[in-house]
Amino acid sequence: MHNLFIGELAERLGKRQISSVELTRHFLSRIERLNPALNAFITLTAERALQDAAAADARLAAGEKGPLLGIPLIHKDIFCTDGVKTSCGSRMLDNFVAPYDATVVARLKGAGTVMLGKSNMDEFAMGSSNETSYYGPVKNPWDISKVPGGSSGGSAAATAARLTPIATGTDTGGSIRQPAALTGVTGLKPTYGRVSRYGMIAFASSLDQAGVFARSAGDAAAVLQAMAGFDPRDSTSVDVPVPDYAKALGAPLKGLKIGLLREFFDGLEPRNAALIEEALNIYTGLGAETREVSLPHLPLSVPTYYVVAPAECSSNLSRFDGVRFGYRCEDPKDLLDLYKRSRGEGFGAEVKRRIMTGTYVLSAGYFDAYYLKAQKARRMITDDFRTAFEKVDLVIGPTTPTPAFDIGAKMNDPVLMYLNDIYTIGANLAGLPGVSVPCGFVDGLPMGLQLIGPHFAEAKLLNAAHQYQQATDWHKHAPRGYE
């Protein structure tokens, strides 16, 4: 049952061959058995899941149909869930029970999904390996000595291990696409503004976007359909009509122009490059045309991001003051001591590092040299993408420079860790949608193929990913022990 795609599950639920309660029990028992080795969850909501499943069964019994009705899922612990602990992977919010649902949570609930739990993540989504979580690292189901990527590492690992058919995530610099690649699942980061961020705990507001983990592009399309759309409660939500993503999946790729990002291939590890070449051959076979495109300013994207994102994080995280919610230190001697120790003790090392980086680049005397300079570089990178999309429909390249690395390998060198995001950050800086799909293995570990499209081109992206998955079976491989 856990190897079925949600289209197949929905069909069986619709025909009453299985019930949502049975399906939910199946996944809960897998979680109970397999999660202890992975640490993919912060909170399990088994009781509530069974109630939600019974409600979905009642809707199904009344003849209602829907692609997500009765389908279990997990939410990254960055999304507020009414009455359920929402920690964002931090000691700061270890005692925080969200007083309302995020729009993403409410919409998916309305579509009839069943929440199994909240997934582990890098603290406040700051990390590329899921090692910064207050709740300990998540392990990669392909090899538990390896990281699953981050920051949405729990959602990725749980989807790969078939502990859930689908999961939500967020992507500020690659936090959906990178862990999707390192765990062999499909991960979609939509266009900035496509999905509401109301109730999604903020990291870097000009970059954050909610998205999906699934085992196929078709499944991701069904989830995006329910998540996407205008929300008056999010001032960055864009009022652009949501197309029928499932319908877009049939379109042939003949004549589709795919751009190979030259900068992504410079210095790429040969085995990784060979997988991308192989994927290109598949696309050529499907009738797509490929040509090389260049984004000359792309090498600036990592330094640009590591100015812009920390600056915004230092501002967003100033709300954690030990007064209104979250962690408060013991016996503060005055208000300043309360602020400093609550924040110093409540935040972990990487979060403090980013707050301080952001404070520094925004401080008097440095603003022009760092923050304003980075905003200018951001425009140059964005303009490069715009120029590329005048010539091609989509651009293609690897999602990550290497497969999953050892737990602990990069924790003492933040700059080395930041370079994991080298291929994913560009899409965030330019607000573009991107998808990562499994495209093969290096050293027995999955690798991802990344497709990036123009703003609001999710339908085209998902179709290109879907057509690739019709021609290949990389997305069907399960890690050993989780088949």
Add this chain to the structure above:
Amino acid sequence: MSLTRQDVEKIAHLARLSITEQEMPVYVTSLSSIVDFVDELSRTDTSGVQPMAHPLDGQRQRLRADEVTESDHHEKYQGNAPAVAAGLYVVPRVIE
């Protein structure tokens, strides 16, 4: 080291973060390496480029009518507060 211990102490104060003695040298080193890394930007010619603050350029920030749209949930919200009295958040005495 591009940042000194004094620099990091000042930044930590501005950010309202207490940093322990053991943590301090680690931050001096790692923040210096980050500042050196992002300094690559200073070698890029950006003259004439307009800074970009929003990824969807030209997107206007929406305004809404100034009307009450939410009901009062202060009791529920204050359920998450470390200390509350009479519907107010409690902090250490600020004025003697």
